[in-house]
Amino acid sequence: MAENVGVWLVIPTYNESANLEAIVEAAREVLPPSRRILIVDDSSPDGTGAIADRLADAHEDVAVLHRPGKGGLGAAYLAGFRWALDAGYDAVVEMDADGSHQPEQLPALLAALSQADLVLGSRYVPGGRVVNWPRSRELLSRGGNTYARLMLGIQLKDATGGYRAYRASALRAIPLDEIESQGYCFQVDLAWRAHKSGCRLVEVPITFAERERGQSKMSSSIVREALWRVTVWGAQAHLVSLRRRLRGRRRRTVG
Numbered sequence: 001m002a003e004n005v006g007v008w009l010v011i012p013t014y015n016e017s018a019n020l021e022a023i024v025e026a027a028r029e030v031l032p033p034s035r036r037i038l039i040v041d042d043s044s045p046d047g048t049g050a051i052a053d054r055l056a057d058a059h060e061d062v063a064v065l066h067r068p069g070k071g072g073l074g075a076a077y078l079a080g081f082r083w084a085l086d087a088g089y090d091a092v093v094e095m096d097a098d099g100s101h102q103p104e105q106l107p108a109l110l111a112a113l114s115q116a117d118l119v120l121g122s123r124y125v126p127g128g129r130v131v132n133w134p135r136s137r138e139l140l141s142r143g144g145n146t147y148a149r150l151m152l153g154i155q156l157k158d159a160t161g162g163y164r165a166y167r168a169s170a171l172r173a174i175p176l177d178e179i180e181s182q183g184y185c186f187q188v189d190l191a192w193r194a195h196k197s198g199c200r201l202v203e204v205p206i207t208f209a210e211r212e213r214g215q216s217k218m219s220s221s222i223v224r225e226a227l228w229r230v231t232v233w234g235a236q237a238h239l240v241s242l243r244r245r246l247r248g249r250r251r252r253t254v255g
């Protein structure tokens with residue numbers, strides 16, 4: 001996309017007081033001048049919301065959306081996307097607040113958007129890397145991605161990652177009101193819906209580094225939600241294709 005493309009960077013936060021300021025300042029350095037940054041904070045008890053307000057007071061291009069309580073990553077992003085789409089910008093970018101996603105890689109994500117509707121920062125394509133993640137967490141992530149590929153029939157190597165750029169037009173084509181995913185399977189949900197709505201999906205390699213400060217909000221309930229939702233979506237997709245095949249066979253028999 002062009003240099004002067006309007007970009008909303010959406011950063012969800014829950015207890016990221018040790019990370020937020022550095023990540024916002026680093027993102028402001030590398031994004032095109034026509035960018036805005038939206039922090040979506042779920043009333044973090046550690047005071048992240050107050051830091052976000054201070055950043056918004058200091059910088060015209062930073063805004064904050066305060067939500068009443070911890071509602072999950074999916075709900076936070078949906079609220080952020082609605083805000084960004086209402087503002088009428090060209091692209092919307094997702095990025096974690098904890099430093100795992102490197103702001104220096106933002107220009108590569110945006111550049112790839114000229115040939116795609118959704119660019120996924122990918123740890124598992126050639127050139128992509130994971131740094132300092134415990135082996136168990138990487139296995140969970142790789143296993144989740146393999147399961148999503150098998151169940152949904154998509155070719156993505158990293159459908160669970162949360163460093164990505166959407167064309168605003170692609171987000172508008174997805175019925176956001178229908179999305180029920182609350183946790184991290186929101187990412188698979190969006191990739192799956194974008195794929196089904198005919199969007200061009202491209203993966204670009206990123207380096208994902210384990211956070212150095214603060215704690216991960218990953219939990220077993222997040223994993224369980226992802227597992228059952230991906231299983232249901234996969235079963236539905238297989239049923240639809242089976243029905244199509246049967247209908248085709250019936251038509252051939254009648255004809």
Ligand SMILES: Nc1nc2c(ncn2[C@@H]2O[C@H](COP(=O)(O)OP(=O)(O)O)[C@@H](O)[C@H]2O)c(=O)[nH]1
Nearest residue numbers: 012013014040042071072073076096097216217
């Ligand atoms: N607003 C909001 N942000 C969240 C929530 N859960 C996680 N996040 C943010 O989502 C990003 C990724 O979460 P993180 O705990 O680092 O997940 P991990 O990298 O998979 O271990 C971080 O910026 C978190 O602060 C939530 O319920 N609400």
Ligand SMILES: [Mg+2]
Nearest residue numbers: 096098100211
């Ligand atoms: Mg993290």
